[in-house]
Amino acid sequence: MRRGVAKAARWGARVAAVMLVAVVGLGGSAGASVADEKPRSTAAYLADQLRKSPVHLSDQLPRTNPLSARPAFLKEAKRTGVPTYVLVLPGYGAGRDGLLAAVHDRLGKDGLYLLFGGDGGSPDTETFGVDVPARDAAMATTFELPYDAGTLDTFRHFVDVLRSGEATERADKAAAAGRAGEEPDKLYTSRTDRKNQGFLTGILLTGVPVLIVAVGWYVRRWRGGKGPGLRLLVPVAAAGALVIGVGAPLVFDDTRTTGDPVPTAADMAARTDRVARGLRADPVYLDPLAAGTLSPAQLGRLRERAKRLEVPVRLVVVPLDTADESAGDGELLAKRLHDRLGDDGDGVYVIADDSENGELEVVNHGAELDSAALHDATEDLRFGEGGESDAGVYQRLDEALRIVDRLPSAPAEGPYLEPMAAENPVTEDELPSLYAEDFVPGTLMGVVGALAALGVTAAGLGIARHIGPGVRSAATRASATGTGGASGSTDPQAPARPSTGWLRRTARRELDELNEEYEQLSGNLPDAARTRVWDHLDAATLLLDQEGDNRVDADADAPTLAAGLALIRTGRAVLAAGGGRHITSAGTRLCVLNPLHGPATATRKLKLPGESGGARSRPVCAGCRAALEERGTSTSGSRAAHIAGVVGARLLCLRDPGAARSAPHEPYHRVPGPLAAPQGTGRDAGPTADQIVRRVREQLGVH
Secondary structure (H helix, E strand, C coil), rough: CHHHHHHHHHHHHHHHHHCCCCCCCCCCCCCCCCCCCCCCCCCHHHHHHHHCCCCCCCCCCCCCCCCCHHHHHHHHHHHCCCCCCEEEECCCCCCCCCCCHHHHHHHCCCCEEEEEECCCCCCCCECCCCCCCHHHHHHHHHHHHHCCCCHHEEEEEHHHHHCCHHHHHHHHHHHHHHCCCCCCCCCCCCCHHHHHHHHHHHHHHHHHHCCCCCCCCHHHHHHHCCCHHHHHHHHHHHHHHHHHHHHHHHHHCCCCCCCCCCCCCCHHHHHHHHHHHHHHCCEEEEEEHHCCCCCHHHHHHHHHHHHCCCEEEEEEECCCCCCCCCCCCCHHHHHHHHHHHHHHHEEEEEEECCCCCCCCEEEEEEECEHHHHHHHHHHHEEEEEHCCCCCCCHHHHHHHHHHHHCCCCCCCCCCCCCCCCCCCCCCCCCCCCCCCCCHHHHHHHHHHHHHHHHHHHHHHHHHHHHHCCCHHHHHHHHHHHHHCCCCCCCCCCCCCCCCCCHHHHHHHHHHHHHHHHHHHHHCCCCCHHHHHHHHHHHHHHHHHHHCCCCCCCCCCCHHHHHHHHHEEEEEEEEHHHCCHHHHHHHHHHEECCCCCHCCCCEEECCCCCCCCCCCCHHHHHHHHHHHHCCCCCHHHHHHHHHHHHHHHCCCCEECCCCCCCCCCEHHHHCCCCCCCCCCCCCCCCCHHHHHHHHHHHHHHHCC
């Protein structure tokens, strides 16, 4: 959770990267500043650390890359096959261009040099005297790993790519996928994911057993007492609940939101101990990797001014990072330092982030000053003068000392406000139980869903009871064949409940065919017919290829695809008829049951689902007409039931745009899109191709 926003932002930067995403930063580990020692350069300090070990982990990142994880990093470094030097530092590398080259110059050893930021992300790489595809491996790692990968995950993946022998190919492929907006699956379960998992588990744990018992009981009652009774249903439901309850934790088995190593108590205390040792020798502590923040002259002036004050003042310039022991809170770091120094540490603590725009905190821990007055007087220094980040670190530190010097003496006090404790580094990444948080709402939703399913079952069985066995058989044949039982039907293939994939594939194929046919046959058509075919082809292209890349849009929804396919098929019908009058005028009216059947050729009285009143004359295609005219029995009641069955089997039904795959299909005229019935109008006439053309052009602003 603590790194979600930062990682999401970094992933956005990955997609825009062209060569290498550098994640570098400032930080340091052991070492202390002393009064008579000039600050060493960042590169010199890092070179000293790499002489001790080829892997240097900053002690300022215990929450993500604790010092105790060094053996794991060393193991990966040895797998590269060449001398490898690894730096893991806080921050994201502002102004760190050329750092690895400078470290190499001072260390004087050839090899592969890697610089990681403290929160994952691909490394900065440099090679000296070794021939390995480090940049390609870093590029592939950038796009092949998801944003929740930690530093150790990233290093391990980088080495795998480096050793694969396909680093260049993988880099090109991954970069292309990144530019296309493709993202790899997450490695770990987030807290939000766990809530969703608990919600789903709750739904299944109650919904499935209730559904088994309720629907089984109702079906038995509907069949006149035949079928399994409660003595069988209840044990089956209980067994289902047991399987779900035991199986869910095995399926959703993640326990932490990240793969970062868990820090020890020593890891969490390492930087505090280091800074405290430095403060015992010098009232001004400059972090070893922040050497460029203050010049030697500025450092000397601050030291002399701090020593002249009547109250003890300790200045600390150090990187503040959410992954450090204080979670990036300067006030909390001041408290930890005071606790570590004990009674000898009473005084005013000034904690400054090492960046120009960083945080600055002034906290009183036992100095003879009014803590509230100190807090108010230094408020503007926290982020620069006047609340703006226009003052450098030195100017803000110098002003803080001047303010302390001007404040009158008062009884010794503690901080104006006690800082909030940082989250426990061991538990902050732990996932809650699957049966916590959203599990209970899920159980309630499971009962509601099961009862809703019971209602749907009851309604379906009620309709089946009224239709009767003979009509159910006819409807079943119509649904299976797509022809309503009519032999010799000529309507094109058009399932009543087409999938989005089928619509997209069919529209793509038939749009290409209509383009070819129009080029070949349009010259033989009358002007009116040629214009109508062009209007249908143009509107279908506008609707299906809104990106303008001569391809059916991959994100087009089912209603859009269906409308485009209906226009395509009507245009092809006009071409096939040679511009005949019945096609170019009345024939533009589409089949009311399924516009994908193309132009209507007749009218029949029928009633659409959900309508009130009696049957009305509607346009239908030849196939639907034949299906409606098929006579199952001679009675009028059976005739009406037969028509209702055919309508139910052949009526085009689609899912709402954006609906899940499990969502029910709805009659096409009720689904938002170009085929939807206009508000406030009847549906007697059904949709026409010309109406769809006008809607498309109005929607897209084309005239």
